[in-house]
Amino acid sequence: MKLDFTGKSVIVTGGTRGIGRAVASAFAGAGAKVVISGRNAETAASIAAEIDGDVHGLALDISDSASVSEFFPAAQEILGGVDVLVANAGITRDKLVMATKDDDWDDVISTNLRGTFLCAREVIRPMIKSRSGRIIAITSIIGLTGNPGQGNYAASKAGVIGFVKSLAQEVASRNITVNAVAPGMITTDMSADISEKAREAIEGRIPAGRSGTPDEVAASVMFLASEQASYITGETLRVDGGLAC
Numbered sequence: 254m255k256l257d258f259t260g261k262s263v264i265v266t267g268g269t270r271g272i273g274r275a276v277a278s279a280f281a282g283a284g285a286k287v288v289i290s291g292r293n294a295e296t297a298a299s300i301a302a303e304i305d306g307d308v309h310g311l312a313l314d315i316s317d318s319a320s321v322s323e324f325f326p327a328a329q330e331i332l333g334g335v336d337v338l339v340a341n342a343g344i345t346r347d348k349l350v351m352a353t354k355d356d357d358w359d360d361v362i363s364t365n366l367r368g369t370f371l372c373a374r375e376v377i378r379p380m381i382k383s384r385s386g387r388i389i390a391i392t393s394i395i396g397l398t399g400n401p402g403q404g405n406y407a408a409s410k411a412g413v414i415g416f417v418k419s420l421a422q423e424v425a426s427r428n429i430t431v432n433a434v435a436p437g438m439i440t441t442d443m444s445a446d447i448s449e450k451a452r453e454a455i456e457g458r459i460p461a462g463r464s465g466t467p468d469e470v471a472a473s474v475m476f477l478a479s480e481q482a483s484y485i486t487g488e489t490l491r492v493d494g495g496l497a498c
Contacts, residue, residue: 256479259284262332263478264325266290266315266372267342269300271441272391275467276339276474281306283475288328290315290342315342315368316360325375334383337478338376340369341391343409350404358405365409366416373420377429386429387478390417391470392489394437394497410435414489421487430486432477437493438464461494 263280267273268289277289281304289304290313291297297310309331314320329335343365346357369390380386395403396410414433421431438455447455456463473492476482491497 254481256283256475256481258337258475258478261285261336262329262334263287263337263339264290264328264332264335264376265339265341266313266368268339269297269310272436272439272467272470273339273341274300274304275471276341277301277308278304278306279468279471279475280337280478281308285337286332288331290324290328313342315340315372316363318371321368321371321375325372329379335376335379336383336385337387337389338372339389339391339474339478340372342368343391345403345406347402347406349402353405361405362409362412365406366412369413370416373416373431377420377424380429381424381427384428386424386427388417388420388429388431389474389477390431390433391474392417392433392435394435394491394493397435397489397491398497417489418487425486430477430483432482432486433489434470434473434477435489435491435493435497436465436470437491437496439470439492440464440466455496459494459496460498463494465492465494 263285265277268277269291277287281287286307288309294312301308301310313324346361390413392413393410395407399407417431417433470492
């Protein structure tokens with residue numbers, strides 16, 4: 254089934270690499286007009302130019318409310334509105350809890366959880382006005398299972414799942430759906446630092462027997478943004494090859 258997003262306006266935070274770039278490329282390839290964000294305006298614009306389709310890049314620090322307040326009006330001016338928000342941007346600061354410094358905790362929570370809240374809050378009003386919208390947050394199976402050395406990351410992603418469930422109930426009557434996608438082991442630059450031995454150990458636990466790809470995550474995001482998923486809200490869709498079963 255080929256999904257058509259012609260005439261739709263899509264914002265993808267953290268769209269310059271990995272899953273975010275794959276999501277932006279998939280939407281653009283399906284006819285959508287897309288704005289991606291990156292920490293650096295020049296990099297965001299450069300990556301946007303590399304993606305086939307109508308794609309634009311703007312700078313955004315999702316942990317900073319002032320940056321968020323500047324980014325979304327600018328993005329909506331380019332797009333002429335917003336139909337879909339994919340809240341993808343995130344960071345890791347992996348350490349055992351006893352070695353985690355205050356800044357390690359605060360930075361991850363501020364970016365991954367608070368940033369998702371700030372971005373979602375910006376699009377709710379225009380979506381309510383148009384009585385239509387899709388908000389999709391990229392979380393992680395770590396938010397469902399936990400993982401040693403990732404206490405801050407797990408807490409932030411579990412928080413996103415709870416936030417999605419709450420917001421979904423607030424806006425469902427306005428024809429706005431809010432869902433999360435929880436990737437497992439995906440081959441991206443974020444997972445590139447994992448040693449080969451550790452990767453093999455993880456993949457050995459995955460029933461599908463392999464890591465996933467950014468394109469497979471993007472396909473799940475596209476489905477949740479489509480009309481076919483109009484009666485799905487408040488859900489977390491795992492894309493993990495069965496790892497968290």
